[in-house]
Amino acid sequence: MTSTDAPRPTLDxxxxxxGVSKATASKVLNGRPNIADATRRRVEQAIEELGYVPSTGPREPERLQKVHVVFDTLVNVYSMQMLDGILTAAQTQDVEVLVSKLDEEATGEGPLSPAWIRRLAAHGRAGVIVVTTELGAGQRDLMRRLGLSVVLVDPLNPLDDEVVSVGATNFSGGVQATRHLLGLGHRRIGFAGGPPSSGASRERxxxxxxxxxxxxxPGDDALVREGGFTFEAGLDMALGFLHLPDPPTAVFAGCDASALGVLEAARRRGLRVPDDLSVVGFDDTYAAVSTAPPLTTVRQPIIDMGRVAxxxxxxxxxxxxxxxxHVQLSTRLVVRESTTAPAVATAP
Incomplete structure (x- = not known):
């Protein structure tokens, strides 16, 4: 027998x-409650040291029944539309979808933790879709060893080319939004982006x-801010812009949620949109048509991205x-009523 034919570690x-029973080790592997923390840590350490894998490789076709989806948050329209696309595709594939949200207070047992990944493999999951969430190399490698497939959607961090990702043409969308504002005559254009760690935001x-x-x-560092893909972040970034000695006449927000924050900042400062400040978002979520005025935005096909993932x-x-x-679906600009020429067009 060669070294490559060595027997696989067993649960025994x-x-x-x-130093526990096989039943206790199995309970830890499957995430069962009522296991002492010290016992759980010993079992997980043994699994890691022995390289125990509770599966024989990629899931067999007849077991492709359940897929897990992990979101960083579910409290935004982007996440709901992404889930809509995933569920629509699942209905045609006879697949059950389970959803988890990252818990920043979880203590080693939450989504994407080693224990959680092992439980998914033990339960025969087909794989994991990770949405707008960072995936580390250790998590990726563990999924590979356990035969779990993974697809990243709008990943925060770049990984190697073997990791499959789905997104939109974010660079092109950034160009489309900015060209639109330039074409209207704006020259002081603020960029209210997502978190600096976000690959999608960096591309925009x-x-x-x-x-x-x-x-x-010419670019102006004072007109570039990176805060987050939330209403609160958009509000904070826009208030910063509007307090500048030479504030922008337009703002390109990194997503629709932060664009809503920009609209609120304009209201607080007594500015009219678009007469005093033009605003462009990114996503074209359901909320974009409900703003006052309706939001000019870059449409990314969020539902289609979910289906493709x-x-x-x-x-x-x-x-x-x-x-x-690396799948990228096309973006396009949707012009509504939140953009117009500046009150006094400036020369290029």
Missing amino acids: QVARRA LQGYLSALDAAGV LRTLLQQARGERPDSH
């Missing part, structure tokens, strides 16, 4: 290493900067290579 060996920022450069408009995950779980490891 894990139990012996941890690069599109914004590229459009300014192509128009011969699920189909791509199932394709991987069947052992098929995806058509592309």
Whole structure:
């Protein structure tokens, strides 16, 4: 027998290493309650030391029944539309979808923790869709070892080219939004972006900067802020812009939620949108048509992104290579009533 033919570690060996019964080791692996923290840690350490894998590799086709989706938050329209797309695709694939939200207060047992990943493998899940959430190399490697497929949607951090991701043409969308404002005559254009760690936000920022450069408009660091994809972040960034000695006449927000914060900042400062301040969002969620005035925004096909993410995950779980490891769906500008020419157009 060669070294590559060495027998795989068993649950009995894990139990012996941890000094517990096989039943207790199984309960830890499956996330059962009423296990002492010290016991749970010993079992998890034994699993790690022995390299125990509770599966024999990729899920078999007849077991492709359940997919887990992890969100950083569910309290926004983007997440709801993404889930809509995933569920729509699941109905046609005879797949059950389970949803989790990251818990910042979880103590090693929450979504994407090693214990959680092992439980998914033990329960025969087809894989995991991770939405707008950071996935570390250790988490990725553990999923691979356990035969769990994974697809990232709008990932926060770049990983190697073997990790499949689904997103939109964020750079192009940034260019489209900024060109629109430039075409109206704006030259002082603020960028209210997402968190600095977000790959999608960085791409939108690069599109914004590229459009300014192509128009011969010098960039201004005071007009670039990166806070987050939330109403509160948009409000805070916009108030900062509007307190500048030479404030912007337009703001390109990194998402619709933060664009709503920009609208609120304008209201608090007594500014009229779009007469005193033009605002462009990104996403074209359901909320964009309900604002006052209706929001000009860059449409990314969020529902389609959800559908593609699920189909791509199932394709991987069947052992098929995806058509592309980095899928980007097209964006397009939707002009509504939140943008117009500045009150006094400035020369380029």
